[in-house]
Amino acid sequence: MNYGYFDDANKEYVITKPDTPAPWANYLGSPEYGAIISNNAGGYSFVKSGANGRILRYHFNSDDTPGRYIYIRDDETKDYWSASWQPVGKDLSVYKSECHHGTGYTNMKASYAGIDTEVLYYVPMNKTYEVWSMKITNASDRVRKLSAFGYAEFSNEDNYNQDQVNLQYTLFITRTYFKENKILQAINENCTGSPVNGSTGKNRFFAQTGAQVTSYNGNKDSFFGKYHSYGDPKAVIDGKCNNELNYNSNSCGALHSAIELQPGESKVITYLLGSKNEAEADEIIARYQSEDAVCKEVQELKDFWHAKLQNLVVKTPDAAFNSMINIWNAYQCFITFTWSRAASFVYCGERNGYGYRDTVQDIQGIIHLDPEQAADKLRFMLSAQVDNGGGLPLVKFDHNPGHEGTPDDPEYVKETGHPAYRADDALWLFPTVYKYISETGNKSFLDEVIPFSNKGEATVYEHLKRAIQFSEDRLGAHKMPAGLHADWNDCLRLGKAGESSFVAMQLYYGLVILKEFATEKNDTEYVKYLSDLQDELGSIINSECWEDDRYIRGFTEAGQVIGSKQDKEASMWLNPQSWAVISGVASKEQAEKALEKVHEELNTAFGVRVMAPSFKQHAFKGALSLLFNPSTKENGSVFSQTQGWIILAESLMGHGNRAFEYFKESSPASQNDNADVRILEPYVHGQFTESAESPFEGRAHVHWLTGTASTVMVGCVEGILGLRPDPDGLCIAPAIPSEWKEITMEKVFRGCKLNITVKNENGAEGGYKECYLNGVKLEKNYVSATDLKDVNDILLVM
Numbered sequence: 001m002n003y004g005y006f007d008d009a010n011k012e013y014v015i016t017k018p019d020t021p022a023p024w025a026n027y028l029g030s031p032e033y034g035a036i037i038s039n040n041a042g043g044y045s046f047v048k049s050g051a052n053g054r055i056l057r058y059h060f061n062s063d064d065t066p067g068r069y070i071y072i073r074d075d076e077t078k079d080y081w082s083a084s085w086q087p088v089g090k091d092l093s094v095y096k097s098e099c100h101h102g103t104g105y106t107n108m109k110a111s112y113a114g115i116d117t118e119v120l121y122y123v124p125m126n127k128t129y130e131v132w133s134m135k136i137t138n139a140s141d142r143v144r145k146l147s148a149f150g151y152a153e154f155s156n157e158d159n160y161n162q163d164q165v166n167l168q169y170t171l172f173i174t175r176t177y178f179k180e181n182k183i184l185q186a187i188n189e190n191c192t193g194s195p196v197n198g199s200t201g202k203n204r205f206f207a208q209t210g211a212q213v214t215s216y217n218g219n220k221d222s223f224f225g226k227y228h229s230y231g232d233p234k235a236v237i238d239g240k241c242n243n244e245l246n247y248n249s250n251s252c253g254a255l256h257s258a259i260e261l262q263p264g265e266s267k268v269i270t271y272l273l274g275s276k277n278e279a280e281a282d283e284i285i286a287r288y289q290s291e292d293a294v295c296k297e298v299q300e301l302k303d304f305w306h307a308k309l310q311n312l313v314v315k316t317p318d319a320a321f322n323s324m325i326n327i328w329n330a331y332q333c334f335i336t337f338t339w340s341r342a343a344s345f346v347y348c349g350e351r352n353g354y355g356y357r358d359t360v361q362d363i364q365g366i367i368h369l370d371p372e373q374a375a376d377k378l379r380f381m382l383s384a385q386v387d388n389g390g391g392l393p394l395v396k397f398d399h400n401p402g403h404e405g406t407p408d409d410p411e412y413v414k415e416t417g418h419p420a421y422r423a424d425d426a427l428w429l430f431p432t433v434y435k436y437i438s439e440t441g442n443k444s445f446l447d448e449v450i451p452f453s454n455k456g457e458a459t460v461y462e463h464l465k466r467a468i469q470f471s472e473d474r475l476g477a478h479k480m481p482a483g484l485h486a487d488w489n490d491c492l493r494l495g496k497a498g499e500s501s502f503v504a505m506q507l508y509y510g511l512v513i514l515k516e517f518a519t520e521k522n523d524t525e526y527v528k529y530l531s532d533l534q535d536e537l538g539s540i541i542n543s544e545c546w547e548d549d550r551y552i553r554g555f556t557e558a559g560q561v562i563g564s565k566q567d568k569e570a571s572m573w574l575n576p577q578s579w580a581v582i583s584g585v586a587s588k589e590q591a592e593k594a595l596e597k598v599h600e601e602l603n604t605a606f607g608v609r610v611m612a613p614s615f616k617q618h619a620f621k622g623a624l625s626l627l628f629n630p631s632t633k634e635n636g637s638v639f640s641q642t643q644g645w646i647i648l649a650e651s652l653m654g655h656g657n658r659a660f661e662y663f664k665e666s667s668p669a670s671q672n673d674n675a676d677v678r679i680l681e682p683y684v685h686g687q688f689t690e691s692a693e694s695p696f697e698g699r700a701h702v703h704w705l706t707g708t709a710s711t712v713m714v715g716c717v718e719g720i721l722g723l724r725p726d727p728d729g730l731c732i733a734p735a736i737p738s739e740w741k742e743i744t745m746e747k748v749f750r751g752c753k754l755n756i757t758v759k760n761e762n763g764a765e766g767g768y769k770e771c772y773l774n775g776v777k778l779e780k781n782y783v784s785a786t787d788l789k790d791v792n793d794i795l796l797v798m
């Protein structure tokens with residue numbers, strides 16, 4: 001069953017059945033002023049931090065309440081409903097609605113009892129407040145007397161946790177006022193001008209334009225009445241608020257307007273909300289005296305986002321692939337890039353920084369769309385590399401390059417909760433730096449001088465050298481990198497003595513990339529050093545980690561093999577197989593065998609499992625995934641991020657059919673008609689999908705903020721579509737399903753437009769026969785950047 005469809009022309013996902021299996025969310029604004037909204041208007045808002053700057057309350061782990069509610073009442077029949085289906089939840093045979101989640105805005109449309117409403121929710125570009133603009137239309141043939149109630153549930157304190165549980169304090173620090181057309185909330189009011197205990201007081205406002213306020217509430221209980229809930233507020237039932245304000249209880253902003261509409265007549269009421277004082281609020285309100293402001297601002301958001309997404313537009317025979325690559329996966333990449341793991345319906349915003357690996361990976365997802373925005377964050381992450389070459393496990397939002405502690409400092413550990421280095425963090429820099437330089441041709445990036453997080457500074461090139469050194473300084477018994485506190489897999493605690501084959505492969509790949517840079521720089525001695533290292537590491541990986549038909553996952557601290565086919569549990573792990581191919585360490589024969597085994601032992605209808613069978617009784621010490629139920633998260637689920645790597649690995653081997661099979665199984669859009677099983681939004685990747693040993697196989701979890709966005713994007717763009725830039729040009733090597741006869745791709749590359757057509761009349765799944773640039777046949781499937789004109793036609797015949 002599906003609950004909606006992809007409207008690619010407008011870059012929207014349209015939810016036509018509001019009783020979705022979970023709240024299906026969208027992101028508005030940015031963490032400067034962030035708002036999360038579900039298809040039933042549930043969600044919260046915050047300034048800078050979801051945990052410490054909370055303005056609107058949201059009950060985590062609940063049934064998606066409260067939210068940005070607008071109630072409508074027919075003042076003649078006394079019937080009432082809401083402009084989003086919930087919270088009133090009218091019978092869906094008579095209540096019709098559509099929720100359009102778009103790029104930076106959500107448009108909620110509803111029709112009930114001859115009244116149409118359309119509410120645009122958004123945060124204007126670069127602004128720190130939000131807008132809910134409702135157009136209400138009388139679609140019936142008689143005059144209608146109606147009431148509209150806008151409701152915003154303020155938190156009583158910025159800190160969400162205090163607001164929820166420290167009631168002996170937070171209930172007694174806030175009060176509300178009504179002025180003209182707005183409710184003003186004051187927190188720690190007495191401290192304004194004379195700070196106490198760090199507080200200087202706070203103000204929030206909830207205002208409306210477009211209609212006179214008839215009645216109001218600033219006190220939550222007065223609006224709802226005792227023993228009523230979000231679905232049946234007493235004020236709405238009564239047709240008016242009792243004008244009570246809050247003093248020592250829960251505050252809210254509730255504004256009521258009685259309106260009359262002629263047949264066919266529309267009215268626009270715009271609600272405004274933010275963390276502002278009265279004067280600031282009045283300034284904002286003044287901007288919304290006409291509807292034009294709203295139209296203009298929403299158009300601005302569309303223009304901004306659509307322009308970004310325009311840098312790669314592909315047309316393949318698969319609609320789900322097109323929707324994901326052109327719109328939703330791309331948009332999700334920007335969201336994870338911007339929001340990191342800050343706030344969702346699962347993350348409350350308590351993490352006060354960027355995870356090193358997560359962010360360096362997130363950057364990869366947007367490089368092909370906005371390389372310079374990517375580069376800024378990359379510089380920032382390089383400045384969070386310690387001078388010993390390791391990455392800080394957590395980079396605080398207020399990171400101060402050159403002055404930070406490290407996991408070796410008790411102060412850093414106390415502040416971040418991260419007690420030790422992780423083995424993989426800085427190694428993610430290699431593919432990310434390489435992708436940026438290749439997309440832009442900006443080789444001088446390597447010479448930029450960037451501080452280390454603790455002390456000193458060096459060129460990007462030197463930063464990369466130190467990342468290699470970090471691993472080299474921490475080798476285990478087989479001379480492979482130690483697994484330390486974790487590698488990519490947060491649940492593998494291999495310590496200083498245990499070793500990770502995945503990190504060994506990452507290191508190998510790092511050596512390949514750095515050798516290319518060093519060669520370019522004529523750093524001959526270092527090239528020799530890297531070459532030797534690479535040879536040595538390659539043979540260690542292939543002698544110690546290759547076992548007949550698979551690569552093992554590593555060694556425990558006690559020297560026991562992890563992921564041997566002899567093991568009763570977790571005998572096959574995905575990442576060492578995909579990364580053996582991506583890093584280039586596997587021979588063709590090993591690669592073919594390992595990939596075949598992956599398909600045999602790990603593939604399911606919902607994607608490829610991170611490992612199998614799940615741990616139940618035979619986990620080693622340090623296998624933290626045992627904490628999870630079988631087929632869940634790191635314990636044998638389809639861990640979504642890893643799908644990108646296996647898609648890429650299959651593509652690199654020219655296995656287009658297999659690569660696409662893995663895309664299809666795990667892609668949200670491909671599951672649009674399976675929403676009751678998948679549960680999560682069909683337009684975004686989640687962190688993982690429950691697998692075979694779960695009674696809920698196929699159910700996906702942890703929406704939006706996941707590294708999946710970037711890895712699957714890379715897997716599809718560099719893998720399936722085969723767009724692989726290098727520092728001097730672009731290699732085009734698609735690996736597509738053999739039944740695809742043609743694909744086209746419009747790509748902006750180094751300021752030039754590429755119109756690429758791939759013809760596949762012969763039903764190939766990889767490889768190529770001929771390649772043409774502007775009608776001239778090329779030697780291979782490689783376009784040199786120096787041969788590009790402003791607009792180019794490229795033809796690749798498979």
Ligand code: GLC
Binds near residue numbers: 491687
């Ligand atoms: C989560 C973490 C990520 C980690 C992954 C696997 O997605 O955010 O850092 O690599 O789990 O454990």
